Amino acid sequence: MTDALTQADIDREIAAERAAYEKRLAGGAPAEHHPRRDYAPYRSSVLRHPKRPPVAVDVSRDPELVELSSPVFGSRDVTETDNDLTRQHTGEPIGERITVSGRLLDRDGRPVRGQLVEIWQANSAGRYAHLRERHDAPLDPNFTGVGRTLTGTDGRYAFTTIRPGPYPWRNHVGAWRPAHIHFSVFGTAFTQRLVTQMYFPGDPLLPYDPILHSVTDDAARQRLVAAYDHGLSVPEFSLGYRWDIVLDGPRATWTEEGR
Numbered sequence: 001m002t003d004a005l006t007q008a009d010i011d012r013e014i015a016a017e018r019a020a021y022e023k024r025l026a027g028g029a030p031a032e033h034h035p036r037r038d039y040a041p042y043r044s045s046v047l048r049h050p051k052r053p054p055v056a057v058d059v060s061r062d063p064e065l066v067e068l069s070s071p072v073f074g075s076r077d078v079t080e081t082d083n084d085l086t087r088q089h090t091g092e093p094i095g096e097r098i099t100v101s102g103r104l105l106d107r108d109g110r111p112v113r114g115q116l117v118e119i120w121q122a123n124s125a126g127r128y129a130h131l132r133e134r135h136d137a138p139l140d141p142n143f144t145g146v147g148r149t150l151t152g153t154d155g156r157y158a159f160t161t162i163r164p165g166p167y168p169w170r171n172h173v174g175a176w177r178p179a180h181i182h183f184s185v186f187g188t189a190f191t192q193r194l195v196t197q198m199y200f201p202g203d204p205l206l207p208y209d210p211i212l213h214s215v216t217d218d219a220a221r222q223r224l225v226a227a228y229d230h231g232l233s234v235p236e237f238s239l240g241y242r243w244d245i246v247l248d249g250p251r252a253t254w255t256e257e258g259r
């Protein structure tokens with residue numbers, strides 16, 4: 001963290017990264033759907049990303065075979081309320097109830113079935129129920145912010161939850177994360193797990209966030225923002241947001257490396 005660094009400094013760096021990307025594109029370079037590891041506006045990422053190329057491993061020895069094939073989650077591992085974050089405590093959590101649903105698809109648009117999808121998020125005040133959380137917004141005794149579900153035969157997942165609040169972080173002075181939900185798609189083994197974040201349309205903080213803008217390509221970044229879907233809204237209960245996750249190919253959802 002650099003104390004003197006302001007949002008204006010970060011905005012300038014984001015604009016410079018974007019201009020450099022557009023120059024690469026104009027020069028015939030391929031579109032970049034993933035962030036550069038040394039994306040400077042996201043300060044802590046610069047400090048911790050790998051400096052050396054990946055080491056190839058002999059997959060017949062490491063990871064061990066069992067790590068490549070297990071665990072596989074089945075319907076008995078996920079209980080009825082695991083995908084409803086508003087029903088995990090005795091009382092109702094505070095905040096705007098939302099329904100978040102979409103499909104998990106492969107690069108050809110085929111549904112990926114029976115996949116474990118996990119989410120974690122801050123409460124409506126922007127506070128995580130986590131020991132290392134430093135933001136002093138109130139905890140909600142009726143909200144843990146963790147859910148999981150399995151995709152159906154059409155690749156669809158659905159969560160009922162509370163719209164998370166934005167929260168400050170210490171990337172620079174006045175840094176606030178836009179509201180977001182962390183997503184994990186497990187695959188069939190630990191070695192396949194992918195992690196990403198979903199954002200909300202119209203959030204005024206979207207233009208300022210260096211984590212979101214580390215996905216420099218406009219179309220790729222836009223795919224991280226859910227769409228309001230009135231058909232998903234539950235009358236007199238919740239507002240609906242649709243967000244598809246594409247695992248690979250030119251329309252892939254950006255996922256975090258090294259998780």
Ligand SMILES: [Fe+2]
Pocket residue numbers: 122177180182
């Ligand atoms: Fe977060």
